[in-house]
Structure formats: C-alpha cells, structure tokens
Amino acid sequence: MTDNRLIVLAPQDSVVVVRCGISEGETLIIGDVEVILGVAVSMGHKLALRAVETGDAILKYGVPIGSATSDISVGEHVHLHNMKSDYTPTYALEGAQTEFEK
Amino acid sequence: MTMEGYLRQDGRKGIRNLVAVAYLVECAHHVAREIALPNREHAHVIGFPGCFPNEYAQSMMERLCTHPNVGAVMIVSLGCESFNRFKLEQFVRDSGRQVETLVIQKTGGTRSAIARGQAFVERAVEALSEEKTVPMVVADLVIGTVCGGSDGTSGISGNPAAGRAFDRLVSEGATCIFEETGELIGCEDIMAARAATPELAEELRASVEKAAQYYATLGFGSFAAGNADGGLSTIEEKSMGAYAKSGSSMISGLIKPGDIPPTGGLYLMDVVPDGPVRFGFPNISDNAEIVEMMASGAHMTLFVTGRGSVVGSALAPVIKVAANPEMYGRLREDMDVNAGQIIEGTATLDQIGTEIYELIVAVAGGTQTKSEDLGHREFILTYKSFEPIGPACLPV
Incomplete structure (x- = not known):
C-alpha cells in the first residue's frame, strides 16, 4: 500500500510521482517500506519505488525513461543528480538563481 | 450546441472570419502592426x-493567408525583400479572398502605408461581418495539440485528458x-504499432529517428530548464x-x-527539417509549432501546460489546459481547463476529456478562449527546409 500523496503509474515502474509538495523529514509508505524523505520534493517529481543499481533502466509509465547514474534506494528523489537520458543530455538552470541573486 | 462556419472556396469552413495582415520581412513589421492596431480583434x-x-x-x-x-x-512588403509577394498575392486571390499588397517603398513611407492599410482593413472587416455562415459539424474541424512548459504532472493529467478528447473527435x-x-523520442515503437499500415509505421519511426539525430547534432534535446524544475529528468x-x-486512435x-x-x-x-542541420533548432518556441499546425488547417490548438504558458495565437484560438493544480491556482485567468483536478483526485481523465471536447465545440461556435x-x-515563423512526404505517409 503506497502513500496517497504518491502516484504509481505502472506496477513495474522504478519510480512513483509526487502528487503534492512533501517536506523533508516526512515519513512515507512506499510499497510496504516506510521511508523518511531526505529532501523536500515538489509536485510532479519522482521518488524511487524500488532500489535501483547504477546503469539500470529507470521505468516510468512502464517504459524506460533513462538510466541510473548511481545506486538509488527506495524513497530517494530520482532526478538529474542520479539518472540520465539514453538519448540527449538534459540542460537545466540548476543553481543559476542562487548564483546570480544578491 | 450548433456550430456555424464561414464556407471557403476550397470547401473548408472557418470558425472565425479574420483579416490577416501579413508582413514579408521584419522591416515591414511595424507598419503591419500599426495597420492592424485599430481593428486588432479582427x-x-x-x-x-x-x-x-x-x-x-x-x-x-x-497556407496561412488562406487558412479557413x-x-x-x-x-x-517593404519592397526590396526576397519574398515573392506576387506569388503570394496570386495564391490568395485564387482562393477567392479579397487581397491587397502594400509596398512601403512605393506608397510614400510609413505614414501613408499605415493609412492605406488601415483603410483596407476597415473595409474588409466590415465586409466580412456581413458574410453569411453555414452549418458546421465536428467532422469539419481540424484540431491540433501541443504541450509547452511541461512538468511531471503534464503526462499524467492534461496530456492524457487531451488524448481522450482526441479519441472522441477522431x-x-x-x-x-x-x-x-x-x-x-523513446516512443517510436509504441507509436509505430498504431499506424494504419506497416509502411506508415516505418515512416513514423523514421521521423523520430531523424529528430533524435537532429537534436543530437545541436547538442540539446527539446527540453527546457523549466521542464527539469517541474520534475522531468x-x-x-x-x-x-x-x-x-x-x-x-489509429494513426x-x-x-x-x-x-x-x-x-x-x-x-x-x-x-523536424530534412537534410543536414542548417537553420538551427526545429522549433525555437511553442508558437512555431502552433503556426505549423495552422498551416495544415488547424482551426484551433489544444495547449497543455504544467509550468504555465500564457500564449495564444494569431488566426486560430488556443485552448489552454492546466496540468497542475498549483499552477492553475496562480494562473487561472489564463487557463481554460483545470486538468490539475486529476492530480488532486477530484476529477477523472474521462471527465476532463469530456470538458475539453465540449469546450472545443463551444469555441468552434464562437466562444472566446482565455488567451483570445x-x-x-x-x-x-523562421527558416526551415523540407522534402515532400512520400506516398507511404498518407495510405488512406
């Protein structure tokens, strides 16, 4: 039974989608595992539904959406820091705001 | 709801009856803008x-000047640009539409060009307002869809809801x-499986492969920084x-x-253009895609957005579908449909799909969209080059 703040799109997926913002330190039930969220996540982001090893495909909607660049444990935020595209690299403005804001 | 349309010589029917003010080079843009300004609704x-x-x-x-x-x-026209204004004017005239070309260098400059242009538009708007309409049915409609400012909610709320509306329309x-x-990219196989014929399946697959190569050459995917902020990796x-x-539906x-x-x-x-990469990114922003669908006759465009795009379009209304309830709360004045309800669990995909379908019919019947x-x-519109499609592309 998975927390109702999370959406499981397909049973074989490696990730769940966050339905609303969730704060750091909150307890979540993912599958039958209880995890404490390590970082705050906002709506639409992904958390690991199952443990993934470096190089494994990340499944969402039941299909691969890229592969893991590090080992990922259940409940961990899955995003640019631990997965990559198998097609073209992803460009993001990460850090640009803090770098240029006074 | 009954729909009425404006019957054109080629048999297509319009859901609006507008004057297009078409500049043929940036140098004529200001004059065109000023010409349209007093009548900018029409x-x-x-x-x-x-x-x-x-x-x-x-x-x-x-195509755009003869859009339904x-x-x-x-x-x-400024007068010295390379665009073939004679050919364009002939094309429009052959379509049965009223058309006039202003050449700024011949009409005595900015002020007199604007005055002459405004007079033409004034007369045209009045004449068009008196045109009779004919009954129109759903089968007469051409509907395009784009998504922009996508996030991790778009693919589970707004986009599949738009898909339900598409299924019903088709x-x-x-x-x-x-x-x-x-x-x-990455959807080639499942998409090809929906093709009407095996030959078309190959064409669909090849078009995505071409796109993947094109973007690989450019070094960026069709992916903006905001997509990542919204949870897409x-x-x-x-x-x-x-x-x-x-x-x-079958493709x-x-x-x-x-x-x-x-x-x-x-x-x-x-x-995605054919041949070697020449003029840069295939579609530099969402409106380039909307323009291309209009050129293929789209009467209106469904635009699903997660981060919150506010754009509309010249010539053809844009229906904005908010994928994300938080964004809908912030930008509700710009959004026509709140598919964020699917994320909150207060509406189903089918319900939002029906809402989108009904709004399409209403907009075809004259209801203004938020962006309109x-x-x-x-x-x-920017530079591109294409080869014509092959016979396998249109099996029906």
Whole structure:
C-alpha cells in the first residue's frame, strides 16, 4: 500500500510521482517500506519505488525513461543528480538563481 | 450546441472570419502592426522576418493567408525583400479572398502605408461581418495539440485528458494533429504499432529517428530548464508524457507543416527539417509549432501546460489546459481547463476529456478562449527546409 500523496503509474515502474509538495523529514509508505524523505520534493517529481543499481533502466509509465547514474534506494528523489537520458543530455538552470541573486 | 462556419472556396469552413495582415520581412513589421492596431480583434498580424528567400516560408505564408479562419488579406512588403509577394498575392486571390499588397517603398513611407492599410482593413472587416455562415459539424474541424512548459504532472493529467478528447473527435470524423517528433523520442515503437499500415509505421519511426539525430547534432534535446524544475529528468520521460496527447486512435498519416490532411483521422506532423542541420533548432518556441499546425488547417490548438504558458495565437484560438493544480491556482485567468483536478483526485481523465471536447465545440461556435479574450496574438515563423512526404505517409 503506497502513500496517497504518491502516484504509481505502472506496477513495474522504478519510480512513483509526487502528487503534492512533501517536506523533508516526512515519513512515507512506499510499497510496504516506510521511508523518511531526505529532501523536500515538489509536485510532479519522482521518488524511487524500488532500489535501483547504477546503469539500470529507470521505468516510468512502464517504459524506460533513462538510466541510473548511481545506486538509488527506495524513497530517494530520482532526478538529474542520479539518472540520465539514453538519448540527449538534459540542460537545466540548476543553481543559476542562487548564483546570480544578491 | 450548433456550430456555424464561414464556407471557403476550397470547401473548408472557418470558425472565425479574420483579416490577416501579413508582413514579408521584419522591416515591414511595424507598419503591419500599426495597420492592424485599430481593428486588432479582427485583424491579426502574421509574417516572416527574413530577407533571404525560403521555400518553406513561402508555402507557409500561402497556407496561412488562406487558412479557413481568414477571410481577407493585407500583404505588407517593404519592397526590396526576397519574398515573392506576387506569388503570394496570386495564391490568395485564387482562393477567392479579397487581397491587397502594400509596398512601403512605393506608397510614400510609413505614414501613408499605415493609412492605406488601415483603410483596407476597415473595409474588409466590415465586409466580412456581413458574410453569411453555414452549418458546421465536428467532422469539419481540424484540431491540433501541443504541450509547452511541461512538468511531471503534464503526462499524467492534461496530456492524457487531451488524448481522450482526441479519441472522441477522431471517432466523430474530425481531423486531429499531434506533433513535435523531437518530443516523441523513446516512443517510436509504441507509436509505430498504431499506424494504419506497416509502411506508415516505418515512416513514423523514421521521423523520430531523424529528430533524435537532429537534436543530437545541436547538442540539446527539446527540453527546457523549466521542464527539469517541474520534475522531468530526461527527454524520453518528457516524450512519454507528450505522446499521451495523441490518445489511442489509429494513426492515419504523417504530414509535414503545410500539408492538409486529406480526410478525418489522427495525423502526426513531422516538424523536424530534412537534410543536414542548417537553420538551427526545429522549433525555437511553442508558437512555431502552433503556426505549423495552422498551416495544415488547424482551426484551433489544444495547449497543455504544467509550468504555465500564457500564449495564444494569431488566426486560430488556443485552448489552454492546466496540468497542475498549483499552477492553475496562480494562473487561472489564463487557463481554460483545470486538468490539475486529476492530480488532486477530484476529477477523472474521462471527465476532463469530456470538458475539453465540449469546450472545443463551444469555441468552434464562437466562444472566446482565455488567451483570445486577453488579446494574445503570438506568431513566429523562421527558416526551415523540407522534402515532400512520400506516398507511404498518407495510405488512406
């Protein structure tokens, strides 16, 4: 039974989608595992539904959406820091705001 | 709800009856804008900024000036640009529309060109307002779909809801177009399985492969920084979400910008140029995609957005579908449909799909969309080059 703040799109997926913002330190039930969220996540982001090893495909909607660049444990935020595209690299403005804001 | 349309000589029917003010080079843009200004509800500015000739731009402008929503055309030329204004004027005249070309260098400059142009628009708007309408049915409609400012919610709420609306439209004989092959990367196999024929399946697959190569050369996917902020990590993840807009109907054909679908059904538009990478990114922003679907006859465009795009379009209304309840709360004045309810669990995909379908019918019947009402008239057209589609692309 998975927390109702999370959406499981397909049973074989490696990730769940966050339905609303969730704060750091909150307890979540993912599958039958209880995890404490390590970082705050906002709506639409992904958390690991199952443990993934470096190089494994990340499944969402039941299909691969890229592969893991590090080992990922259940409940961990899955995003640019631990997965990559198998097609073209992803460009993001990460850090640009803090770098240029006074 | 009954729909009425404006019957054109080629048999197509418009859901609006507008004057297109078309500039043929950036140097004529200001004059065109001023010409449209006093009548900006009924006179929309479109145009091509480049001074060098481009076959694609020429045919796009021909298609756009004879779009079913256009009743008359004011062409605005500086006079020395390479765009073939004679050919464009002839094309519009042959379509049965009223058309006049203003050449700024011949009319005595900015002020007199604006005065003459405004007088033409004034007369045209009045004449168009007296035109009789004819009954229109869902099967007469051509509907395009794009997504922009996508996030991790788009693919589970707004896009599949748009897909449900597409399924119903296609089942009732309408023509639906989805596009941006660069955002179908990773979906080749499941998409090809929906093709009407095996030959078309190969064409669909090849169009996505072409896009993947094209973007690989450019070094960026069709992926903006905001997509990542919204929780999307890779182009294939974004693609799966974007693909959901196409619904589940059989795919009847593959077209390129400006090709008019021959019959009702679902079509993929291949927007990535053919040949070597020459003029830069295939679609530099969302409106470029909307313009290409209009060129293929789209009466309106469904625009699903997660981060919150506010754009509309010249010539053809844009229906904005908010994928995300938080964004809907912030930008509700710009959003026509709140698909964020699906994320909150307060509405189903089918319910939002029905809402979108009903809104399409209402907008075809004259209801103004939010962006239309707010005066959004975005338009962008840049350089591209295409080879014509092959016979396998349109098996029906």
